[in-house]
Amino acid sequence: MKLLALETSCDETAFAIFDFTSEREFTILSEQLNSQIDIHQEYGGVFPAVAKREHTKNLYPLLIAALDESGLLIKRTQSTDVPQEIMDKLHVLLERDPDNLELLVRFYEQYEFPDIDAVAVTYGPGLEMALWTGFNFARALSHTISAELVPTNHMEGHIYASLITQNEEGVFTVQDPQFPNLNLLISGGHTELVLATSEHNYTKIGKTLDDAVGEAYDKSARLLGIPYPGGPQISKLADEYRSVSQSQTLRITLPRPMLHTKDYDFSFSGLKTAVLTQTQKQDEITNLFKQELSFELEESIAEVLIKKTKRAITEYGVSSLIIGGGVSANNHLREKFTELCEQERIKLFLPEKKYTGDNAVMIGIAGYRRFINKKYPKGVERVLGRLSLED
Ligand code: KG4
Numbered sequence: 001m002k003l004l005a006l007e008t009s010c011d012e013t014a015f016a017i018f019d020f021t022s023e024r025e026f027t028i029l030s031e032q033l034n035s036q037i038d039i040h041q042e043y044g045g046v047f048p049a050v051a052k053r054e055h056t057k058n059l060y061p062l063l064i065a066a067l068d069e070s071g072l073l074i075k076r077t078q079s080t081d082v083p084q085e086i087m088d089k090l091h092v093l094l095e096r097d098p099d100n101l102e103l104l105v106r107f108y109e110q111y112e113f114p115d116i117d118a119v120a121v122t123y124g125p126g127l128e129m130a131l132w133t134g135f136n137f138a139r140a141l142s143h144t145i146s147a148e149l150v151p152t153n154h155m156e157g158h159i160y161a162s163l164i165t166q167n168e169e170g171v172f173t174v175q176d177p178q179f180p181n182l183n184l185l186i187s188g189g190h191t192e193l194v195l196a197t198s199e200h201n202y203t204k205i206g207k208t209l210d211d212a213v214g215e216a217y218d219k220s221a222r223l224l225g226i227p228y229p230g231g232p233q234i235s236k237l238a239d240e241y242r243s244v245s246q247s248q249t250l251r252i253t254l255p256r257p258m259l260h261t262k263d264y265d266f267s268f269s270g271l272k273t274a275v276l277t278q279t280q281k282q283d284e285i286t287n288l289f290k291q292e293l294s295f296e297l298e299e300s301i302a303e304v305l306i307k308k309t310k311r312a313i314t315e316y317g318v319s320s321l322i323i324g325g326g327v328s329a330n331n332h333l334r335e336k337f338t339e340l341c342e343q344e345r346i347k348l349f350l351p352e353k354k355y356t357g358d359n360a361v362m363i364g365i366a367g368y369r370r371f372i373n374k375k376y377p378k379g380v381e382r383v384l385g386r387l388s389l390e391d
């Protein structure tokens, strides 16, 4: 079956079209991604109204590009009118997005129905203004082309992004992680330890009480004058310290927040305060200072994440650990968690670097698995900015 996926929960507008050939095998016919990072950089973070504007502008051109690349964009020999029932529905769903309404009407008039069985779309968690744009567009599209709508959880998408492997012929497989397993989700908005007892059945055992790991990276970066999102740059500076400057004595220490608490919760907001204090103590922000601070920040974050995850692995007797979310691109964490899982003799699932950040491929896989397992929510009429994996 063919499935189209759409993601607009934050600052990426992304489409993917899949051909699923069995329950766990697929090829990707097209992947389209437009990142707004450059636009948001001047605000120092993602600005919801700007994200909404950009998504609205990108949706239709990316849809056409995705269909075209998939070979599913076929002109009608004769233009046809949109039936009244579909027209009414489009008007309701895209009342606040007249440009895309008009474009989808023209799409119906000009193109054959693409051979797509389902449309998976992120309906949370994320920025509600951003989520609404993609959600309403996907609803309208699914009506226009008579495809099933599969509302999909963004964080479950990050989990599935870690489970895929690709062979030389380009065929992807969704691996079975075995249950129970533990999921460590680390992104710009989330830091969660989630136990999965079977597919789609989650229990959150730990979460951040304030900032997410990605935020700790981004906010610390900002204090060092590094533009949003600062995670990758901090990681680069830390690696420089490891490889070049580590012969110098480290003069900075940062706290290890909640390292010894008995729960599985985290707290990272104190780290940025500690970074601020360290920064204020300096007469001059040298490159060596930035490297040292980045190194110490990474060490602190890794130590806390590893210690709590290790304890949860033992307590819950899991057979695998799945790491997902934008921060899973971090090299230091990838190494540390690889070592941990070797020691614990459990399997580690990490996403390929390409799929660590937000994308529509992860949404399509999560949506497809829910679709074939008949476990997707029906009749969803609104996005949920704080949607949880337990909902
Ligand atoms: O999952 P994601 O793309 O978006 C959200 O759903 O939040 O995660 C983005 C976060 C940002 O905070 C970014 O700085 C962080 O992931 N990030 C990294 C690295 N690459 C991205 N953090 C640390 N090291 C990296 N290499």
Ligand code: ZN
Pocket: 154, 158, 187, 325, 326, 357, 358
């Ligand atoms: Zn994400």
